[in-house]
Amino acid sequence: MTARDYSCVVTLLLDRSSIVLEAGKEYLVEARLWPLARRHGLASVSEFIQRLRAPGSGGLIEEMVEAMVTTETSFFRDIHPFKTLLDTVLPELIAARRNDRCLAIWCAASSSGQEPYTIALILREYFPELADWKITFQSTDLSHDMLRRCRAGNYSQLEVNRGLPVALLMKYFRQEGARWQIRDDVREMIDFQPINLAEPWPAMQPFDLIFLRNVMIYFDVETKKSILAQISRILRPDGYLILGGAETTFYLDVSYKRVESLKGGYYRLAAK
Numbered sequence: 001m002t003a004r005d006y007s008c009v010v011t012l013l014l015d016r017s018s019i020v021l022e023a024g025k026e027y028l029v030e031a032r033l034w035p036l037a038r039r040h041g042l043a044s045v046s047e048f049i050q051r052l053r054a055p056g057s058g059g060l061i062e063e064m065v066e067a068m069v070t071t072e073t074s075f076f077r078d079i080h081p082f083k084t085l086l087d088t089v090l091p092e093l094i095a096a097r098r099n100d101r102c103l104a105i106w107c108a109a110s111s112s113g114q115e116p117y118t119i120a121l122i123l124r125e126y127f128p129e130l131a132d133w134k135i136t137f138q139s140t141d142l143s144h145d146m147l148r149r150c151r152a153g154n155y156s157q158l159e160v161n162r163g164l165p166v167a168l169l170m171k172y173f174r175q176e177g178a179r180w181q182i183r184d185d186v187r188e189m190i191d192f193q194p195i196n197l198a199e200p201w202p203a204m205q206p207f208d209l210i211f212l213r214n215v216m217i218y219f220d221v222e223t224k225k226s227i228l229a230q231i232s233r234i235l236r237p238d239g240y241l242i243l244g245g246a247e248t249t250f251y252l253d254v255s256y257k258r259v260e261s262l263k264g265g266y267y268r269l270a271a272k
């Protein structure tokens with residue numbers, strides 16, 4: 001791949017998704033775009049990138065962005081955010097909303113769905129009192145491929161082996177050959193929609209919980225600031241923003257404070 005090819009991918013990726021690809025990641029571009037090049041009957045990644053430069057290549061660019069994003073995820077990833085949710089945050093929110101009986105959750109950048117389904121399983125398994133509450137649960141990602149996987153709720157043995165307790169697997173999934181299908185009633189709790197966090201967002205309602213884990217690490221500072229500012233307008237005053245282990249609001253947005261007593265990256269809006 002030439003330097004010009006690499007710079008074309010870096011520029012398009014930044015423009016379409018705000019993902020910053022540092023210098024020296026040519027191997028990553030080769031590895032992620034080669035299957036795509038082959039699928040289009042091309043002999044090399046360079047040839048694929050030439051097609052990206054041609055007029056009318058919008059669809060191909062979208063495919064390129066989807067192929068380049070990191071979609072690593074797992075059930076109960078990093079455990080602490082979910083333990084805190086179960087032990088402290090949900091009991092507290094349920095008590096605070098006992099009159100309205102409504103909860104609104106947004107899982108942004110949900111990849112193949114293990115994160116929103118982890119939350120849905122916690123709600124179903126441990127909080128039966130929510131059965132007649134109005135739970136609005138939105139889950140979004142930029143990648144249409146990932147959204148298809150989310151909506152399917154169908155996982156390989158390897159995927160369910162990563163973090164999902166056997167008791168929850170047995171109760172909420174059905175085995176289909178070598179794969180596992182999540183129960184429809186759990187799947188139907190969640191509305192999966194495309195949202196590119198780097199582009200203007202649709203109008204959104206206020207949320208009690210916003211999971212934004214392991215995605216801001218890929219963005220530049222301006223994009224992180226803009227996303228945090230938008231979230232501060234839709235996060236309820238006593239709601240929580242949950243970030244990934246390598247992410248923080250420090251130096252980016254003073255309207256948040258980290259809740260030090262809660263393990264797992266919990267942030268709240270600082271009192272005005």
Ligand SMILES: C[S@@+](CC[C@H](N)C(=O)[O-])C[C@H]1O[C@@H](n2cnc3c(N)ncnc32)[C@H](O)[C@@H]1O
Pocket residue numbers: 016017018019069070071072073074077108109110111112115140141142143146195196197198212213214215218244
């Ligand atoms: C590493 S995964 C994180 C998945 C999950 N949140 C977790 O922590 O396990 C990052 C996800 O962010 C999505 N993503 C990347 N750029 C995005 C953008 N600009 N807007 C929305 N989603 C994006 C990718 O498609 C991918 O599914």
